[in-house]
Amino acid sequence: MINVLVVDDHMVVRSGLKTLLDGKHEIRVIGEAADGEEAIEKVKELAPDVVLMDLSMPHGMGGLEATTELKKTAPSVSVLILTMHDDEEYLFQAIHAGASGYLLKSAPHEDLVSAITSVSAGEAYLSPEATKKLMNQYNEGKSSSSFEVLSEREREVLEFIAKGYSNKEIGEQLVISVKTVESHKSNLMEKLGLKTKPDLVKYASKKGLIKFD
Template identity: 70%
Template structure:
């Protein structure tokens, strides 16, 4: 029997998930929580196999922060992000902080069950359209002869800035961490984007993931 903990700030969503999952398909919902902090406490107390974690919980600790902390406290715990955000930046930030999988709330019930079983078995899970987008982008870059050696042109400081941008830090926060001026950080960011031929923050995030620059320990 797979033990599930549901973490979502909407009581109706929690109730719906519990009704859908509890006692069916060899799954037992053993608890619920309304924000990330409650979720962390419940996970430590109840020892679930899988946590279904919402991303945005405005009235308490958000799902990304909670996932980061749970990964530190319970490294073997499977955390499946269940969200309405079909957005590459949220997807990659969730992966960066240690989520085992990412699925949309609009997904069919059978897909949710598949995702739960997948992460419980120690595998990663991404919803199909996200996987397809990533594959298509990779193929397009190959078609256009992307030069993977461009990374080597970045200075050590530029790599540090790239990693922090990809982790979601603002220019001001990066400046504080690296003891630089905001203007200098902006300059490094512009240089990185120019050298790599990238134009948006999600593109920077994807590149950083591919190069293994993200370490949340």
């Protein structure tokens, strides 16, 4: 039997998932939580095999932060993201946080059961949409995955750019000239195969330098 904790800020969604899953396909819903903080406490109390985690829970700790904390405090628990966000930024952030799977709420019942079964067995599970996004990212530019080629200073500049700092503000933070900042920025784009500042921000989000709550 696979013990599951359902985490979602909507009671109707939690109830619906419990009705859909409980006692079926060797799955048992052993608890519910309305936000990330409650989820962390329930994991300590109930020790589920899988946490079915929503991303957007505006009235408490969100799913990304909760997933990061759970993987620190309960690394053996598998986290399956179940969300309405068909957005690659959220996908990459979820993977970075330690989630074992990513599935859209619009997915068929059979996909949800398969996802829970897979992550409970220690495997990864991505929805077809998520898999396609990963493949597109790979095919769009293999050079964009080469974070290791950046120098420590270039990584610092990239992080400040992603957080919205101007060249002057970056220079003040790192105690370097604006001209030097521009040089680092140019080197970043060349090494990563990117062309614009928005491209840099998007790349940084996928590397976990900025978070989307």
